[in-house]
Amino acid sequence: MPKVVLSSGSASLAFTGGVTEFEVEATSFRRLILELDKRFPGLGTQVEESMAVAIDGEIFQDAYSAELRPGSEIVLIPKIGGG
Amino acid sequence: MSKSHVTTTINGEAAEFLCETQQTLLDVLRDVVGLTGAKEGCASGDCGACSVLIDGTLVCSCLVLGVEAEGKSITTIEGIAQGDHLHPIQQKFLEHAALQCGFCTPGLIVATKALLDENPNPTETEARYWLAGNLCRCTGYDKVIRAVMDAAAVMRGETV
Amino acid sequence: MNYISSDLKVVGTRPIRPDGVDKVTGRAIFAADTRASGMLWGKILRSPHAHARIVSIDTSKAEALKGVYAVVTSKDFPEIASEEAFVGEGPMNFRDLSDNIMARGKALYEGHAIAAVAATTAAIADEALALIDVTYEVLPHVIDVDEAMQPGAPVLHADMFTAGVNPKPATPSNIAKVVTFKKGDIDAGFAEADVIFEDSYTTKPVHQAYIEPHACLATYAPDGQVTIHASSQGHFMIRAYTAKLLGIDMAQIRVNPAEIGGGFGGKTLIYLEPVAVALSRKSGKSVKMQMTREEVFRGSGPTSGASVTVKLGAKKDGTIVAAQQVLKFQAGAYAGSPIGPGCMCGFAMYDIPNIDVLGYDVVSNRPKVAAYRAPGAPISSFAVECAVDDLARKLGIDPLVIREKNAAVNGTKTHYGPTHSNIGFTQVLEATRAHPHWKAPLKEGHGRGLAVGFWFNIGGESSATVHINEDGTVMVATGSPDIGGSRASMGMMAAEVLGIPVSKVKAIVADTASIGFTFLTGGSRVTFATGMAVTQATEKVVDQLKARAAATWDIPVDAVEWKDGKAYPAGTNAGAFEPLDLAAIALKQGRTGGPINAEVSVNAQGAGAGFGAHICDVAVDKETGKVDIIRYTAIQDVGKAIHPSYVEGQIQGGAAQGIGWALSEEYIYNAKGQMDNPGFLDYRCPVASDLPMIEAVLVEVPNPRHPFGARGVGEVPIVPPMAAISNAIKGAIGLRMPDLPMSPPKIRAAVDAAG
Numbered sequence: 001m002p003k004v005v006l007s008s009g010s011a012s013l014a015f016t017g018g019v020t021e022f023e024v025e026a027t028s029f030r031r032l033i034l035e036l037d038k039r040f041p042g043l044g045t046q047v048e049e050s051m052a053v054a055i056d057g058e059i060f061q062d063a064y065s066a067e068l069r070p071g072s073e074i075v076l077i078p079k080i081g082g083g
Numbered sequence: 084m085s086k087s088h089v090t091t092t093i094n095g096e097a098a099e100f101l102c103e104t105q106q107t108l109l110d111v112l113r114d115v116v117g118l119t120g121a122k123e124g125c126a127s128g129d130c131g132a133c134s135v136l137i138d139g140t141l142v143c144s145c146l147v148l149g150v151e152a153e154g155k156s157i158t159t160i161e162g163i164a165q166g167d168h169l170h171p172i173q174q175k176f177l178e179h180a181a182l183q184c185g186f187c188t189p190g191l192i193v194a195t196k197a198l199l200d201e202n203p204n205p206t207e208t209e210a211r212y213w214l215a216g217n218l219c220r221c222t223g224y225d226k227v228i229r230a231v232m233d234a235a236a237v238m239r240g241e242t243v
Numbered sequence: 244m245n246y247i248s249s250d251l252k253v254v255g256t257r258p259i260r261p262d263g264v265d266k267v268t269g270r271a272i273f274a275a276d277t278r279a280s281g282m283l284w285g286k287i288l289r290s291p292h293a294h295a296r297i298v299s300i301d302t303s304k305a306e307a308l309k310g311v312y313a314v315v316t317s318k319d320f321p322e323i324a325s326e327e328a329f330v331g332e333g334p335m336n337f338r339d340l341s342d343n344i345m346a347r348g349k350a351l352y353e354g355h356a357i358a359a360v361a362a363t364t365a366a367i368a369d370e371a372l373a374l375i376d377v378t379y380e381v382l383p384h385v386i387d388v389d390e391a392m393q394p395g396a397p398v399l400h401a402d403m404f405t406a407g408v409n410p411k412p413a414t415p416s417n418i419a420k421v422v423t424f425k426k427g428d429i430d431a432g433f434a435e436a437d438v439i440f441e442d443s444y445t446t447k448p449v450h451q452a453y454i455e456p457h458a459c460l461a462t463y464a465p466d467g468q469v470t471i472h473a474s475s476q477g478h479f480m481i482r483a484y485t486a487k488l489l490g491i492d493m494a495q496i497r498v499n500p501a502e503i504g505g506g507f508g509g510k511t512l513i514y515l516e517p518v519a520v521a522l523s524r525k526s527g528k529s530v531k532m533q534m535t536r537e538e539v540f541r542g543s544g545p546t547s548g549a550s551v552t553v554k555l556g557a558k559k560d561g562t563i564v565a566a567q568q569v570l571k572f573q574a575g576a577y578a579g580s581p582i583g584p585g586c587m588c589g590f591a592m593y594d595i596p597n598i599d600v601l602g603y604d605v606v607s608n609r610p611k612v613a614a615y616r617a618p619g620a621p622i623s624s625f626a627v628e629c630a631v632d633d634l635a636r637k638l639g640i641d642p643l644v645i646r647e648k649n650a651a652v653n654g655t656k657t658h659y660g661p662t663h664s665n666i667g668f669t670q671v672l673e674a675t676r677a678h679p680h681w682k683a684p685l686k687e688g689h690g691r692g693l694a695v696g697f698w699f700n701i702g703g704e705s706s707a708t709v710h711i712n713e714d715g716t717v718m719v720a721t722g723s724p725d726i727g728g729s730r731a732s733m734g735m736m737a738a739e740v741l742g743i744p745v746s747k748v749k750a751i752v753a754d755t756a757s758i759g760f761t762f763l764t765g766g767s768r769v770t771f772a773t774g775m776a777v778t779q780a781t782e783k784v785v786d787q788l789k790a791r792a793a794a795t796w797d798i799p800v801d802a803v804e805w806k807d808g809k810a811y812p813a814g815t816n817a818g819a820f821e822p823l824d825l826a827a828i829a830l831k832q833g834r835t836g837g838p839i840n841a842e843v844s845v846n847a848q849g850a851g852a853g854f855g856a857h858i859c860d861v862a863v864d865k866e867t868g869k870v871d872i873i874r875y876t877a878i879q880d881v882g883k884a885i886h887p888s889y890v891e892g893q894i895q896g897g898a899a900q901g902i903g904w905a906l907s908e909e910y911i912y913n914a915k916g917q918m919d920n921p922g923f924l925d926y927r928c929p930v931a932s933d934l935p936m937i938e939a940v941l942v943e944v945p946n947p948r949h950p951f952g953a954r955g956v957g958e959v960p961i962v963p964p965m966a967a968i969s970n971a972i973k974g975a976i977g978l979r980m981p982d983l984p985m986s987p988p989k990i991r992a993a994v995d996a997a998g
Contacts, residue, residue, distance in 0.1 A: 078422070083766070129924045
């Protein structure tokens, strides 16, 4: 199952109660968001709206259509702007 | 307070305008005469974006009053090209990509004309010091100086 | 489709940019050059106090002044609930943004907008400002980031409870949030190190210092239609923020992108437009607003000043085994410094097994931070690259060798999550080693410094339209304001795909009513994301051109190929037809099926990260403290240079800004928290005589996610200069300058202290 990793100190920890790593049943990013909201209410929305993700190493600012493999690692990171 | 009536020459053509005593030449050019090529970057004579020539001398038009134009000959960026024939300085700025946002470009081109009118064969150092009064934030000046040196060579007839 | 291995005819050349003649003749229209009949001049009254409660505002005398048509305060803007949204170049709280453009209750920095007037002349508007009576209750202020974090410091927001801390604090403070990023086991890492180095660094707030002050022209028509001409990095952002802050539907607002005189991130926020619209609504006339240079310094968005500590542990052979960093960034009056990227970028170019980074986002009584070229990274890398340099000295290892030894490569997992792939850092280091500057003999008394840098670059939403005119020439329209020459690149990519000369293609920037949504110009994204949209739209046009040729010849469309601007039958079996060129097909497009065009919108992912290495030689005058840059080389992986001149220009410009940040630029505050140097005389940006030629070396490791392999280039070059110069100064006089700027008084003090 895909594994979700949060960096410690991230604001998302407030949703997970301190848990930094967990598995989620999902084959698409869209499903992942729904599962995150189910497990930790509000986390999915937080991820969708104000975070970027790195899926198997690649950064997505918007991962809406990204596909997840069974062993995918999803790291939640702050969205990146620029100047 | 009534306005002053000023008779002057702008880019080789007779011109006249009305202005308040306290209006700068920059404001007059932009808001009264309608020549918006000279820009306001600082209004304190520190950035050179408002550069014009008065009787051939390079000045910051934000430090000159509109009434001081009386009887003088003003050259702005709009007067550098001859019709649709670009001046070599303008042509070289384009070829060397010596502009990015283009905001400081009119001031730089007018200042360069003043430089080359006075010193047709400047060294790189002389060009840099002459243009030290024209701030550019985009280019780091590298391509600007190359364009200036190349334009100088064209104007000396050494190249095209 | 991917053209990375193709034989390119246009991409990679250096044509003259389409907007060039307008810019060298003074014809180009920037926002301050726009006019409307009967327009008024708008001006803003700004707080003289760094921190004050606004007890009352009496605008009656100003309203009564002849020539004044409207006065607005925060009462004229709807109250907005605290709401986080990512609309723009960072997390944006609209309540904070609304408060920033017109203070509601408290002035949080000197320069904070308190009220605004619109009058028939600028002089009358200024007079009116002086007639507005504001009663302030001056409060203690705090600006320095370390001071703002102290218990007992004046607190700016009574509802700010540090996020990212468990349990949530019981009392408010100025620490908006804490972030951490970890990899491996930092304590174990330091335990196995042979050598440890640590130091502390500080930076001051600096301004993007675009030569064009913010300006706009706004018209609120009687039917509620709003038209804005603005110089901005994002006209869609202006539309969205104006709509939000005034409670207007976006469809009622049309924003025209005037040419923009520099942005560098500082024009990705909004300051004037909602105020101008509010004044226009109240007065019934168009309102023109432009900031003075003083206002730009006092009232827009300089970047963070910061306090950073770095601790590194390495083996004797130079392998870095542990890296720790603590960063404290000023956010300005509201939360939102680039602390996240600051934490992520410092070690991103290294492969280090144990990393621990801690970051603080801290508010204080200075303007709200706006983005500035690779936000967060220059500050972070200043500290890290100085520390790596001193670590190398401690180990007796060459500074380039220590980077080569610890360089991130494809497959290196970063401490913030992603794994590097398709990066060109190794190639950048190879180019550095091979460059003549690295081997050039150094004059007596001169010093040489090396530093490296990284930026993620972003993609995002872009729309592009490609139209074929009846004569076979081509229009390319995008929604990306052109701040560096991107119009030229857009035209070139379309010309390449069509196989026609770039002189036949005209690229423009369309307004918000005329093109699909496009995210703002920033994050080094335009050539990547908008270029992708342009390329895809052009490919769709090519499909249509082939279909028209197929119809004309009455053959299947897959029997047609497109090459060098013409349709050909594909092989002899297709038929012996003469090729049809673009002009011929264009002439008949009406009859063969209708106008030929395509619009593509993308949300581009897969932006390629950028890496750079800078080499700098300096001479230091120990008597005056002046540092002269003798030679400067900036080497960067650009993926693919679409228009090499403008890529070089980005690198040279970014390096120059970094040099100013390193040696002379800073906000100087007096005891009252007021800026002492809000002008170009005393806020010292590099001038032409300060700099040598800056050699830009383009390394091209293609990004496979872009049709031509392009990576963003604009932000990386501002990341290495400060450390490169501090390292060079160390080489020249043997002293580390850990505090920016490394201005003459500081160098003199360091020389004197060293005896």
